[in-house]
Amino acid sequence: MTYQWLDEATVLRLLKDLQLAEAGEFEKLPIANAPLLRDSRTVLGNVFALSGTVTGHPRLRDGKEIVTSQLFYLNKDLGIARTMNRWYRVTDGALLKGH
Structure with a gap:
């Protein structure tokens, strides 16, 4: 399986x-209403992604175990x-936890 970009709007x-994240302008980002991913872990397949239990995702039921799309940015702090x-x-x- 080869990773493919979804569409130009998604990439933009x-x-x-x-x-904005690199500039530290987090207040301009839609983070407050972002889905919550509990028990999160990085996973490696063809790309880095996250896995965990999701809550508040617009298309997935709460409590579902998921693997996200490709991971591009992570701020543990x-x-x-x-x-x-x-x-x-x-x-x-x-x-x-740094494990």
């Missing part, structure tokens, strides 16, 4: 979010991550 949103498709608030798992 990702780029804008990464630029703030407990946030940006995947190809969206921001996540991350908690609990080995990801934040």
